[in-house]
Amino acid sequence: DAKTTQPTSMDCAEGRAANLPCNHSTISGNEYVYWYRQIHSQGPQYIIHGLKNNETNEMASLIITEDRKSSTLILPHATLRDTAVYYCIVGSNDYKLSFGAGTTVTVRA
Amino acid sequence: EPEVTQTPSHQVTQMGQEVILRCVPISNHLYFYWYRQILGQKVEFLVSFYNNEISEKSEIFDDQFSVERPDGSNFTLKIRSTKLEDSAMYFCASSEGPNEKLFFGSGTQLSVL
Numbered sequence: 721d722a723k724t725t726q727p728t729s730m731d732c733a734e735g736r737a738a739n740l741p742c743n744h745s746t747i748s749g750n751e752y753v754y755w756y757r758q759i760h761s762q763g764p765q766y767i768i769h770g771l772k773n774n775e776t777n778e779m780a781s782l783i784i785t786e787d788r789k790s791s792t793l794i795l796p797h798a799t800l801r802d803t804a805v806y807y808c809i810v811g812s813n814d815y816k817l818s819f820g821a822g823t824t825v826t827v828r829a
Numbered sequence: 830e831p832e833v834t835q836t837p838s839h840q841v842t843q844m845g846q847e848v849i850l851r852c853v854p855i856s857n858h859l860y861f862y863w864y865r866q867i868l869g870q871k872v873e874f875l876v877s878f879y880n881n882e883i884s885e886k887s888e889i890f891d892d893q894f895s896v897e898r899p900d901g902s903n904f905t906l907k908i909r910s911t912k913l914e915d916s917a918m919y920f921c922a923s924s925e926g927p928n929e930k931l932f933f934g935s936g937t938q939l940s941v942l
Contacts, residue, residue, distance in 0.1 A: 752928055763833075763920045763933030764864075764872060807872075816885050817864075817931065819872035 724808045729824040732802075738795040740823055742808030745789040751812045753784060755793045756819075757804040764807065764819070767793065798827045831855045833934035835921050841940045842911055850906045850937045852921030861904045862922040862931065863896065865889070872920070878904065911941045 725743040732738040744753065754769040768775055768782045770791075775782045781794040795802055807822040834853040842848050854861050863875040877884040878896055893909045904923075908915055918938050922931040 754930075756931075758872070761866075761918060761936070763922070763935050764931075765933065766930035769928075769930065816874045816877065816887070818874065819864075821871060 724810055724820055726806075726808050726820065726823045728821070729826070732795075732798045732825060732827050734800060734827050734829050735797055738798040738802065738825060738827070740793040740795075740806050740808075740825065741790065742793070743790045744808070744810045747788050747810050748812070751810050753782065753788075753791050754807075754809040754811065754817065755780070755782065756807045756809065756817075757802075758807070758822070759801075759804040767806075798825075800827050800829060803827045831932070833921055833923055833932050835919075835934035835937050837937060838935070839938045839940070841942065844913060844941055845910050848908050848911055848939065850908075850919050850921075850939070852904045852906070852934055853902055854904055854921065854923030855932055856902070858923035858925050858932070860884075860924045860926065860929075861896075861898070862924075863906045864920045864922065864933075865917040866920065866936075867914075867917045875906075875919075908939075911939075913941050915939060916941045 752769050752771050755767040756764040758764045768780050770782045784791045805822040805824050807819050809817050836851045861878040866872045874887050876886040876890045895907045897905050918936045920933050920936045922933045924931045
């Protein structure tokens with residue numbers, strides 16, 4: 721599975737959009753981009769995933785560049801409850817999600 | 830929303846003892862997984878299970894580990910002879926199919942003394 725690179729941490733103001741970048745320059749054609757988050761020590765929580773097209777659901781939007789070498793997760797209106805570690809994962813199936821260190825997002829009031 | 834249930838939430842055991850961690854996946858899901866997270870470290874894949882057999886396993890999942898779906902609802906992880914380094918949070922997960930989202934349980938904190 722392709723590796724991903726994410727910033728170690730970022731801050732966001734409550735009510736503002738949070739844009740989380742992820743680089744995956746070695747992604748191959750059949751690999752999906754998945755985003756999960758982990759709040760404190762809870763189990764990881766699925767946010768969104770996509771292959772080529774941009775995706776949106778009730779939690780977030782996923783923007784994938786045309787060359788698929790990077791993507792951005794957008795939390796449209798961050799709340800304090802969105803404080804978590806966010807993981808960008810690339811893989812061709814979900815038999816084996818490889819979690820990295822992720823981005824620690826702190827939403828401040 | 831449906832959820833994956835794990836029991837117990839905490840398990841303390843002596844080194845060398847056997848432990849069984851239990852999980853009830855979401856009822857219509859077909860794929861089952863175990864992950865673990867040692868304190869302060871990354872979430873690590875252990876094993877995936879589909880159609881009553883292991884689909885894939887990591888290097889961590891050695892002969893001391895086994896998984897079973899003893900009935901139509903439970904999915905268990907057994908560690909035959911626990912070691913100190915097995916102390917971790919163990920997460921069960923399930924999904925409807927490949928490339929579908931994983932639903933994780935809230936975990937079992939295993940402490941080996």
